[in-house]
Amino acid sequence: MNDLAVDARAITKSYGDGALSFLALKGVDFSVRQGEFVMLVGPxxxxxxTLLSILGCVLTPSTGSLSLFGRSVTDAPTSALAALRLQNIGFIFQGHNLVAGLTVVENVELLLELRGRSHSAARREAMELLAAVGLADKSERKPSDLSGGQRQRVAIARALAGSPPLILADEPTASLDAQAGLMVTTLLRDLATQRGHTVVVVTHDNRIFHLADRIVHIEDGLINDRREH
Ligand SMILES: Nc1ncnc2c1ncn2[C@@H]1O[C@H](COP(=O)(O)OP(=O)(O)O)[C@@H](O)[C@H]1O
Ligand SMILES: [Mg+2]
Structure with a gap:
Protein backbone atom coordinates (compact mmCIF):
# COMPACT_ATOMS: atom_id res chain seq x y z
CA MET A 1 0.00 0.00 0.00
CA ASN A 2 1.14 3.52 -0.58
CA ASP A 3 -0.43 6.59 0.93
CA LEU A 4 0.13 8.88 -2.05
CA ALA A 5 -2.69 11.22 -2.95
CA VAL A 6 -0.87 12.28 -6.13
CA ASP A 7 1.67 10.21 -8.02
CA ALA A 8 2.73 11.81 -11.30
CA ARG A 9 5.61 10.25 -13.20
CA ALA A 10 7.57 11.52 -16.18
CA ILE A 11 4.81 13.89 -17.20
CA THR A 12 5.30 15.84 -20.42
CA LYS A 13 2.89 18.26 -22.01
CA SER A 14 3.26 19.91 -25.38
CA TYR A 15 0.91 22.55 -26.69
CA GLY A 16 0.29 22.76 -30.44
CA ASP A 17 1.56 20.66 -33.31
CA GLY A 18 4.69 20.27 -35.40
CA ALA A 19 7.09 23.19 -35.73
CA LEU A 20 4.82 25.38 -33.61
CA SER A 21 4.59 22.97 -30.71
CA PHE A 22 5.84 24.07 -27.31
CA LEU A 23 6.97 21.69 -24.59
CA ALA A 24 5.56 23.18 -21.39
CA LEU A 25 6.40 20.18 -19.13
CA LYS A 26 9.58 18.23 -19.84
CA GLY A 27 9.33 15.13 -17.68
CA VAL A 28 7.94 15.97 -14.28
CA ASP A 29 7.85 13.61 -11.30
CA PHE A 30 5.60 14.98 -8.57
CA SER A 31 4.05 13.17 -5.67
CA VAL A 32 2.06 14.29 -2.65
CA ARG A 33 1.26 12.25 0.46
CA GLN A 34 -2.28 12.14 1.74
CA GLY A 35 -2.93 15.05 4.09
CA GLU A 36 0.05 17.10 2.90
CA PHE A 37 -0.16 20.83 2.21
CA VAL A 38 2.29 21.39 -0.64
CA MET A 39 3.21 24.56 -2.50
CA LEU A 40 4.31 24.36 -6.11
CA VAL A 41 6.46 27.41 -6.69
CA GLY A 42 8.04 28.83 -9.83
CA PRO A 43 8.25 31.87 -12.06
CA THR A 50 -0.25 23.24 -16.81
CA LEU A 51 0.83 20.75 -14.13
CA LEU A 52 -2.05 21.67 -11.79
CA SER A 53 -4.54 21.27 -14.65
CA ILE A 54 -3.15 17.80 -15.36
CA LEU A 55 -3.43 16.84 -11.67
CA GLY A 56 -6.99 18.18 -11.78
CA CYS A 57 -7.83 16.01 -14.81
CA VAL A 58 -8.82 19.04 -16.86
CA LEU A 59 -5.80 18.58 -19.15
CA THR A 60 -4.36 15.30 -20.43
CA PRO A 61 -0.58 14.85 -20.37
CA SER A 62 1.20 14.16 -23.67
CA THR A 63 3.17 11.33 -22.05
CA GLY A 64 3.69 10.01 -18.55
CA SER A 65 1.42 8.56 -15.90
CA LEU A 66 -0.79 9.99 -13.18
CA SER A 67 -2.46 8.21 -10.29
CA LEU A 68 -4.72 9.81 -7.72
CA PHE A 69 -5.22 7.91 -4.45
CA GLY A 70 -3.74 4.78 -5.98
CA ARG A 71 -5.96 4.76 -9.05
CA SER A 72 -4.57 5.42 -12.51
CA VAL A 73 -6.00 8.47 -14.24
CA THR A 74 -3.96 8.11 -17.41
CA ASP A 75 -5.31 4.58 -17.99
CA ALA A 76 -8.91 5.66 -17.39
CA PRO A 77 -11.12 6.22 -20.44
CA THR A 78 -11.78 9.87 -21.34
CA SER A 79 -15.45 9.26 -20.60
CA ALA A 80 -14.57 8.53 -16.96
CA LEU A 81 -12.57 11.71 -16.37
CA ALA A 82 -15.50 14.01 -15.60
CA ALA A 83 -16.73 11.68 -12.84
CA LEU A 84 -13.20 11.21 -11.51
CA ARG A 85 -12.78 14.96 -11.34
CA LEU A 86 -16.11 15.49 -9.62
CA GLN A 87 -15.44 12.80 -7.00
CA ASN A 88 -11.85 13.63 -6.23
CA ILE A 89 -11.03 17.25 -6.91
CA GLY A 90 -11.91 20.67 -5.61
CA PHE A 91 -10.37 23.37 -7.78
CA ILE A 92 -9.69 26.97 -6.80
CA PHE A 93 -9.00 28.61 -10.14
CA GLN A 94 -6.72 31.54 -10.81
CA GLY A 95 -9.02 34.56 -10.43
CA HIS A 96 -11.72 32.95 -8.25
CA ASN A 97 -14.26 32.67 -11.18
CA LEU A 98 -17.41 32.66 -9.07
CA VAL A 99 -20.62 32.84 -11.08
CA ALA A 100 -21.52 36.54 -11.04
CA GLY A 101 -25.26 36.07 -11.43
CA LEU A 102 -25.59 33.68 -8.47
CA THR A 103 -25.56 34.51 -4.78
CA VAL A 104 -22.67 33.42 -2.59
CA VAL A 105 -24.55 30.42 -1.21
CA GLU A 106 -25.74 29.40 -4.69
CA ASN A 107 -22.13 29.44 -5.89
CA VAL A 108 -21.20 26.95 -3.17
CA GLU A 109 -24.32 24.80 -3.71
CA LEU A 110 -23.77 24.39 -7.43
CA LEU A 111 -21.18 21.62 -7.24
CA LEU A 112 -22.99 19.89 -4.41
CA GLU A 113 -26.06 19.54 -6.59
CA LEU A 114 -23.87 18.30 -9.44
CA ARG A 115 -22.58 15.72 -6.98
CA GLY A 116 -26.13 14.53 -6.45
CA ARG A 117 -27.18 16.28 -3.22
CA SER A 118 -30.79 17.31 -2.86
CA HIS A 119 -31.34 21.05 -2.83
CA SER A 120 -31.96 21.16 0.92
CA ALA A 121 -28.89 19.04 1.73
CA ALA A 122 -26.77 21.20 -0.59
CA ARG A 123 -28.04 24.35 1.10
CA ARG A 124 -27.25 22.97 4.57
CA GLU A 125 -23.72 21.94 3.62
CA ALA A 126 -23.07 25.21 1.75
CA MET A 127 -24.17 27.26 4.77
CA GLU A 128 -22.00 25.17 7.09
CA LEU A 129 -18.97 25.79 4.84
CA LEU A 130 -19.71 29.51 4.55
CA ALA A 131 -19.82 29.65 8.36
CA ALA A 132 -16.46 27.84 8.47
CA VAL A 133 -14.89 30.51 6.23
CA GLY A 134 -16.58 33.29 8.25
CA LEU A 135 -19.07 34.39 5.61
CA ALA A 136 -22.44 33.08 6.80
CA ASP A 137 -23.75 36.64 6.91
CA LYS A 138 -22.85 37.19 3.23
CA SER A 139 -24.67 34.14 1.89
CA GLU A 140 -27.38 36.08 0.03
CA ARG A 141 -25.00 38.65 -1.47
CA LYS A 142 -23.62 38.58 -5.00
CA PRO A 143 -19.86 38.05 -5.47
CA SER A 144 -19.54 41.65 -6.70
CA ASP A 145 -20.57 42.87 -3.21
CA LEU A 146 -17.55 41.17 -1.61
CA SER A 147 -13.89 42.10 -1.23
CA GLY A 148 -11.21 40.10 -3.05
CA GLY A 149 -10.32 38.22 0.12
CA GLN A 150 -13.98 37.40 0.81
CA ARG A 151 -14.46 36.13 -2.76
CA GLN A 152 -11.43 33.92 -2.36
CA ARG A 153 -12.93 32.53 0.87
CA VAL A 154 -16.11 31.69 -1.06
CA ALA A 155 -13.94 29.93 -3.64
CA ILE A 156 -12.39 27.90 -0.79
CA ALA A 157 -15.83 26.97 0.55
CA ARG A 158 -16.87 25.91 -2.94
CA ALA A 159 -13.73 23.81 -3.43
CA LEU A 160 -14.28 22.03 -0.10
CA ALA A 161 -17.98 21.40 -0.80
CA GLY A 162 -18.73 17.71 -1.03
CA SER A 163 -15.35 17.01 0.58
CA PRO A 164 -13.30 16.03 -2.49
CA PRO A 165 -10.08 14.49 -1.13
CA LEU A 166 -7.75 16.61 -3.28
CA ILE A 167 -7.86 20.42 -3.28
CA LEU A 168 -5.94 22.28 -5.99
CA ALA A 169 -5.49 26.06 -5.88
CA ASP A 170 -3.93 28.17 -8.63
CA GLU A 171 -2.34 31.35 -7.23
CA PRO A 172 -5.11 31.90 -4.67
CA THR A 173 -3.45 35.01 -3.21
CA ALA A 174 -2.38 36.68 -6.47
CA SER A 175 -4.89 39.53 -6.27
CA LEU A 176 -4.82 39.96 -2.48
CA ASP A 177 -2.85 42.25 -0.18
CA ALA A 178 -0.41 40.65 2.27
CA GLN A 179 -2.82 40.41 5.18
CA ALA A 180 -5.70 38.98 3.14
CA GLY A 181 -3.31 36.57 1.41
CA LEU A 182 -2.06 35.19 4.72
CA MET A 183 -5.61 34.96 6.08
CA VAL A 184 -6.90 33.06 3.05
CA THR A 185 -3.94 30.66 2.93
CA THR A 186 -4.07 29.96 6.67
CA LEU A 187 -7.79 29.28 6.39
CA LEU A 188 -7.27 26.95 3.45
CA ARG A 189 -4.50 25.08 5.26
CA ASP A 190 -6.33 24.74 8.58
CA LEU A 191 -9.73 23.85 7.17
CA ALA A 192 -8.29 21.41 4.67
CA THR A 193 -5.98 19.77 7.17
CA GLN A 194 -8.67 19.44 9.84
CA ARG A 195 -10.96 17.81 7.31
CA GLY A 196 -8.30 15.46 5.97
CA HIS A 197 -7.91 16.99 2.51
CA THR A 198 -4.68 16.90 0.55
CA VAL A 199 -3.80 20.33 -0.87
CA VAL A 200 -1.57 21.59 -3.67
CA VAL A 201 -1.24 25.36 -3.93
CA VAL A 202 0.47 26.93 -6.94
CA THR A 203 2.01 30.25 -6.04
CA HIS A 204 4.91 32.59 -6.45
CA ASP A 205 3.83 34.60 -3.42
CA ASN A 206 6.80 34.35 -1.02
CA ARG A 207 4.70 35.91 1.77
CA ILE A 208 2.90 32.57 2.24
CA PHE A 209 5.77 30.08 1.73
CA HIS A 210 6.17 29.52 5.50
CA LEU A 211 2.69 27.99 5.69
CA ALA A 212 3.61 25.01 3.50
CA ASP A 213 4.48 21.51 4.75
CA ARG A 214 6.75 21.26 1.72
CA ILE A 215 7.75 23.47 -1.21
CA VAL A 216 8.42 22.05 -4.66
CA HIS A 217 10.15 24.28 -7.19
CA ILE A 218 9.38 24.16 -10.89
CA GLU A 219 11.46 25.95 -13.49
CA ASP A 220 11.14 25.86 -17.24
CA GLY A 221 8.94 22.75 -17.23
CA LEU A 222 11.08 20.73 -14.82
CA ILE A 223 11.02 20.12 -11.06
CA ASN A 224 14.17 21.50 -9.51
CA ASP A 225 15.01 19.26 -6.52
CA ARG A 226 18.32 20.88 -5.78
CA ARG A 227 16.85 24.27 -5.06
CA GLU A 228 17.11 25.25 -1.38
CA HIS A 229 14.67 27.53 0.38
N1 LIG B 1 -2.99 26.66 -24.34
C1 LIG B 1 -1.69 26.93 -24.54
N2 LIG B 1 -1.17 26.96 -25.79
C2 LIG B 1 0.14 27.22 -26.02
N3 LIG B 1 1.04 27.46 -25.04
C3 LIG B 1 0.58 27.46 -23.77
C4 LIG B 1 -0.79 27.22 -23.45
N4 LIG B 1 -0.94 27.27 -22.11
C5 LIG B 1 0.28 27.56 -21.61
N5 LIG B 1 1.20 27.68 -22.61
C6 LIG B 1 2.63 27.96 -22.44
O1 LIG B 1 3.18 26.96 -21.60
C7 LIG B 1 4.10 27.53 -20.67
C8 LIG B 1 3.67 27.21 -19.25
O2 LIG B 1 2.44 27.89 -19.00
P1 LIG B 1 1.69 27.80 -17.60
O3 LIG B 1 1.54 26.38 -17.22
O4 LIG B 1 0.48 28.62 -17.71
O5 LIG B 1 2.77 28.49 -16.64
P2 LIG B 1 2.61 29.21 -15.22
O6 LIG B 1 1.28 28.85 -14.66
O7 LIG B 1 3.77 28.72 -14.42
O8 LIG B 1 2.72 30.69 -15.48
C9 LIG B 1 4.15 29.03 -20.98
O9 LIG B 1 5.26 29.28 -21.81
C10 LIG B 1 2.84 29.27 -21.71
O10 LIG B 1 3.00 30.33 -22.62
MG1 LIG C 1 -0.34 30.00 -14.05
Missing part, protein backbone atom coordinates in the same frame (compact mmCIF):
# COMPACT_ATOMS: atom_id res chain seq x y z
CA UNK A 44 5.56 32.87 -14.53
CA UNK A 45 5.54 30.55 -17.55
CA UNK A 46 7.33 27.70 -15.73
CA UNK A 47 4.41 25.28 -16.19
CA UNK A 48 2.61 25.54 -12.84
CA UNK A 49 -0.92 25.94 -14.22
Missing amino acids: SGSGKT
Whole structure:
Protein backbone atom coordinates (compact mmCIF):
# COMPACT_ATOMS: atom_id res chain seq x y z
CA MET A 1 0.00 0.00 0.00
CA ASN A 2 1.14 3.52 -0.58
CA ASP A 3 -0.43 6.59 0.93
CA LEU A 4 0.13 8.88 -2.05
CA ALA A 5 -2.69 11.22 -2.95
CA VAL A 6 -0.87 12.28 -6.13
CA ASP A 7 1.67 10.21 -8.02
CA ALA A 8 2.73 11.81 -11.30
CA ARG A 9 5.61 10.25 -13.20
CA ALA A 10 7.57 11.52 -16.18
CA ILE A 11 4.81 13.89 -17.20
CA THR A 12 5.30 15.84 -20.42
CA LYS A 13 2.89 18.26 -22.01
CA SER A 14 3.26 19.91 -25.38
CA TYR A 15 0.91 22.55 -26.69
CA GLY A 16 0.29 22.76 -30.44
CA ASP A 17 1.56 20.66 -33.31
CA GLY A 18 4.69 20.27 -35.40
CA ALA A 19 7.09 23.19 -35.73
CA LEU A 20 4.82 25.38 -33.61
CA SER A 21 4.59 22.97 -30.71
CA PHE A 22 5.84 24.07 -27.31
CA LEU A 23 6.97 21.69 -24.59
CA ALA A 24 5.56 23.18 -21.39
CA LEU A 25 6.40 20.18 -19.13
CA LYS A 26 9.58 18.23 -19.84
CA GLY A 27 9.33 15.13 -17.68
CA VAL A 28 7.94 15.97 -14.28
CA ASP A 29 7.85 13.61 -11.30
CA PHE A 30 5.60 14.98 -8.57
CA SER A 31 4.05 13.17 -5.67
CA VAL A 32 2.06 14.29 -2.65
CA ARG A 33 1.26 12.25 0.46
CA GLN A 34 -2.28 12.14 1.74
CA GLY A 35 -2.93 15.05 4.09
CA GLU A 36 0.05 17.10 2.90
CA PHE A 37 -0.16 20.83 2.21
CA VAL A 38 2.29 21.39 -0.64
CA MET A 39 3.21 24.56 -2.50
CA LEU A 40 4.31 24.36 -6.11
CA VAL A 41 6.46 27.41 -6.69
CA GLY A 42 8.04 28.83 -9.83
CA PRO A 43 8.25 31.87 -12.06
CA SER A 44 5.56 32.87 -14.53
CA GLY A 45 5.54 30.55 -17.55
CA SER A 46 7.33 27.70 -15.73
CA GLY A 47 4.41 25.28 -16.19
CA LYS A 48 2.61 25.54 -12.84
CA THR A 49 -0.92 25.94 -14.22
CA THR A 50 -0.25 23.24 -16.81
CA LEU A 51 0.83 20.75 -14.13
CA LEU A 52 -2.05 21.67 -11.79
CA SER A 53 -4.54 21.27 -14.65
CA ILE A 54 -3.15 17.80 -15.36
CA LEU A 55 -3.43 16.84 -11.67
CA GLY A 56 -6.99 18.18 -11.78
CA CYS A 57 -7.83 16.01 -14.81
CA VAL A 58 -8.82 19.04 -16.86
CA LEU A 59 -5.80 18.58 -19.15
CA THR A 60 -4.36 15.30 -20.43
CA PRO A 61 -0.58 14.85 -20.37
CA SER A 62 1.20 14.16 -23.67
CA THR A 63 3.17 11.33 -22.05
CA GLY A 64 3.69 10.01 -18.55
CA SER A 65 1.42 8.56 -15.90
CA LEU A 66 -0.79 9.99 -13.18
CA SER A 67 -2.46 8.21 -10.29
CA LEU A 68 -4.72 9.81 -7.72
CA PHE A 69 -5.22 7.91 -4.45
CA GLY A 70 -3.74 4.78 -5.98
CA ARG A 71 -5.96 4.76 -9.05
CA SER A 72 -4.57 5.42 -12.51
CA VAL A 73 -6.00 8.47 -14.24
CA THR A 74 -3.96 8.11 -17.41
CA ASP A 75 -5.31 4.58 -17.99
CA ALA A 76 -8.91 5.66 -17.39
CA PRO A 77 -11.12 6.22 -20.44
CA THR A 78 -11.78 9.87 -21.34
CA SER A 79 -15.45 9.26 -20.60
CA ALA A 80 -14.57 8.53 -16.96
CA LEU A 81 -12.57 11.71 -16.37
CA ALA A 82 -15.50 14.01 -15.60
CA ALA A 83 -16.73 11.68 -12.84
CA LEU A 84 -13.20 11.21 -11.51
CA ARG A 85 -12.78 14.96 -11.34
CA LEU A 86 -16.11 15.49 -9.62
CA GLN A 87 -15.44 12.80 -7.00
CA ASN A 88 -11.85 13.63 -6.23
CA ILE A 89 -11.03 17.25 -6.91
CA GLY A 90 -11.91 20.67 -5.61
CA PHE A 91 -10.37 23.37 -7.78
CA ILE A 92 -9.69 26.97 -6.80
CA PHE A 93 -9.00 28.61 -10.14
CA GLN A 94 -6.72 31.54 -10.81
CA GLY A 95 -9.02 34.56 -10.43
CA HIS A 96 -11.72 32.95 -8.25
CA ASN A 97 -14.26 32.67 -11.18
CA LEU A 98 -17.41 32.66 -9.07
CA VAL A 99 -20.62 32.84 -11.08
CA ALA A 100 -21.52 36.54 -11.04
CA GLY A 101 -25.26 36.07 -11.43
CA LEU A 102 -25.59 33.68 -8.47
CA THR A 103 -25.56 34.51 -4.78
CA VAL A 104 -22.67 33.42 -2.59
CA VAL A 105 -24.55 30.42 -1.21
CA GLU A 106 -25.74 29.40 -4.69
CA ASN A 107 -22.13 29.44 -5.89
CA VAL A 108 -21.20 26.95 -3.17
CA GLU A 109 -24.32 24.80 -3.71
CA LEU A 110 -23.77 24.39 -7.43
CA LEU A 111 -21.18 21.62 -7.24
CA LEU A 112 -22.99 19.89 -4.41
CA GLU A 113 -26.06 19.54 -6.59
CA LEU A 114 -23.87 18.30 -9.44
CA ARG A 115 -22.58 15.72 -6.98
CA GLY A 116 -26.13 14.53 -6.45
CA ARG A 117 -27.18 16.28 -3.22
CA SER A 118 -30.79 17.31 -2.86
CA HIS A 119 -31.34 21.05 -2.83
CA SER A 120 -31.96 21.16 0.92
CA ALA A 121 -28.89 19.04 1.73
CA ALA A 122 -26.77 21.20 -0.59
CA ARG A 123 -28.04 24.35 1.10
CA ARG A 124 -27.25 22.97 4.57
CA GLU A 125 -23.72 21.94 3.62
CA ALA A 126 -23.07 25.21 1.75
CA MET A 127 -24.17 27.26 4.77
CA GLU A 128 -22.00 25.17 7.09
CA LEU A 129 -18.97 25.79 4.84
CA LEU A 130 -19.71 29.51 4.55
CA ALA A 131 -19.82 29.65 8.36
CA ALA A 132 -16.46 27.84 8.47
CA VAL A 133 -14.89 30.51 6.23
CA GLY A 134 -16.58 33.29 8.25
CA LEU A 135 -19.07 34.39 5.61
CA ALA A 136 -22.44 33.08 6.80
CA ASP A 137 -23.75 36.64 6.91
CA LYS A 138 -22.85 37.19 3.23
CA SER A 139 -24.67 34.14 1.89
CA GLU A 140 -27.38 36.08 0.03
CA ARG A 141 -25.00 38.65 -1.47
CA LYS A 142 -23.62 38.58 -5.00
CA PRO A 143 -19.86 38.05 -5.47
CA SER A 144 -19.54 41.65 -6.70
CA ASP A 145 -20.57 42.87 -3.21
CA LEU A 146 -17.55 41.17 -1.61
CA SER A 147 -13.89 42.10 -1.23
CA GLY A 148 -11.21 40.10 -3.05
CA GLY A 149 -10.32 38.22 0.12
CA GLN A 150 -13.98 37.40 0.81
CA ARG A 151 -14.46 36.13 -2.76
CA GLN A 152 -11.43 33.92 -2.36
CA ARG A 153 -12.93 32.53 0.87
CA VAL A 154 -16.11 31.69 -1.06
CA ALA A 155 -13.94 29.93 -3.64
CA ILE A 156 -12.39 27.90 -0.79
CA ALA A 157 -15.83 26.97 0.55
CA ARG A 158 -16.87 25.91 -2.94
CA ALA A 159 -13.73 23.81 -3.43
CA LEU A 160 -14.28 22.03 -0.10
CA ALA A 161 -17.98 21.40 -0.80
CA GLY A 162 -18.73 17.71 -1.03
CA SER A 163 -15.35 17.01 0.58
CA PRO A 164 -13.30 16.03 -2.49
CA PRO A 165 -10.08 14.49 -1.13
CA LEU A 166 -7.75 16.61 -3.28
CA ILE A 167 -7.86 20.42 -3.28
CA LEU A 168 -5.94 22.28 -5.99
CA ALA A 169 -5.49 26.06 -5.88
CA ASP A 170 -3.93 28.17 -8.63
CA GLU A 171 -2.34 31.35 -7.23
CA PRO A 172 -5.11 31.90 -4.67
CA THR A 173 -3.45 35.01 -3.21
CA ALA A 174 -2.38 36.68 -6.47
CA SER A 175 -4.89 39.53 -6.27
CA LEU A 176 -4.82 39.96 -2.48
CA ASP A 177 -2.85 42.25 -0.18
CA ALA A 178 -0.41 40.65 2.27
CA GLN A 179 -2.82 40.41 5.18
CA ALA A 180 -5.70 38.98 3.14
CA GLY A 181 -3.31 36.57 1.41
CA LEU A 182 -2.06 35.19 4.72
CA MET A 183 -5.61 34.96 6.08
CA VAL A 184 -6.90 33.06 3.05
CA THR A 185 -3.94 30.66 2.93
CA THR A 186 -4.07 29.96 6.67
CA LEU A 187 -7.79 29.28 6.39
CA LEU A 188 -7.27 26.95 3.45
CA ARG A 189 -4.50 25.08 5.26
CA ASP A 190 -6.33 24.74 8.58
CA LEU A 191 -9.73 23.85 7.17
CA ALA A 192 -8.29 21.41 4.67
CA THR A 193 -5.98 19.77 7.17
CA GLN A 194 -8.67 19.44 9.84
CA ARG A 195 -10.96 17.81 7.31
CA GLY A 196 -8.30 15.46 5.97
CA HIS A 197 -7.91 16.99 2.51
CA THR A 198 -4.68 16.90 0.55
CA VAL A 199 -3.80 20.33 -0.87
CA VAL A 200 -1.57 21.59 -3.67
CA VAL A 201 -1.24 25.36 -3.93
CA VAL A 202 0.47 26.93 -6.94
CA THR A 203 2.01 30.25 -6.04
CA HIS A 204 4.91 32.59 -6.45
CA ASP A 205 3.83 34.60 -3.42
CA ASN A 206 6.80 34.35 -1.02
CA ARG A 207 4.70 35.91 1.77
CA ILE A 208 2.90 32.57 2.24
CA PHE A 209 5.77 30.08 1.73
CA HIS A 210 6.17 29.52 5.50
CA LEU A 211 2.69 27.99 5.69
CA ALA A 212 3.61 25.01 3.50
CA ASP A 213 4.48 21.51 4.75
CA ARG A 214 6.75 21.26 1.72
CA ILE A 215 7.75 23.47 -1.21
CA VAL A 216 8.42 22.05 -4.66
CA HIS A 217 10.15 24.28 -7.19
CA ILE A 218 9.38 24.16 -10.89
CA GLU A 219 11.46 25.95 -13.49
CA ASP A 220 11.14 25.86 -17.24
CA GLY A 221 8.94 22.75 -17.23
CA LEU A 222 11.08 20.73 -14.82
CA ILE A 223 11.02 20.12 -11.06
CA ASN A 224 14.17 21.50 -9.51
CA ASP A 225 15.01 19.26 -6.52
CA ARG A 226 18.32 20.88 -5.78
CA ARG A 227 16.85 24.27 -5.06
CA GLU A 228 17.11 25.25 -1.38
CA HIS A 229 14.67 27.53 0.38
N1 LIG B 1 -2.99 26.66 -24.34
C1 LIG B 1 -1.69 26.93 -24.54
N2 LIG B 1 -1.17 26.96 -25.79
C2 LIG B 1 0.14 27.22 -26.02
N3 LIG B 1 1.04 27.46 -25.04
C3 LIG B 1 0.58 27.46 -23.77
C4 LIG B 1 -0.79 27.22 -23.45
N4 LIG B 1 -0.94 27.27 -22.11
C5 LIG B 1 0.28 27.56 -21.61
N5 LIG B 1 1.20 27.68 -22.61
C6 LIG B 1 2.63 27.96 -22.44
O1 LIG B 1 3.18 26.96 -21.60
C7 LIG B 1 4.10 27.53 -20.67
C8 LIG B 1 3.67 27.21 -19.25
O2 LIG B 1 2.44 27.89 -19.00
P1 LIG B 1 1.69 27.80 -17.60
O3 LIG B 1 1.54 26.38 -17.22
O4 LIG B 1 0.48 28.62 -17.71
O5 LIG B 1 2.77 28.49 -16.64
P2 LIG B 1 2.61 29.21 -15.22
O6 LIG B 1 1.28 28.85 -14.66
O7 LIG B 1 3.77 28.72 -14.42
O8 LIG B 1 2.72 30.69 -15.48
C9 LIG B 1 4.15 29.03 -20.98
O9 LIG B 1 5.26 29.28 -21.81
C10 LIG B 1 2.84 29.27 -21.71
O10 LIG B 1 3.00 30.33 -22.62
MG1 LIG C 1 -0.34 30.00 -14.05
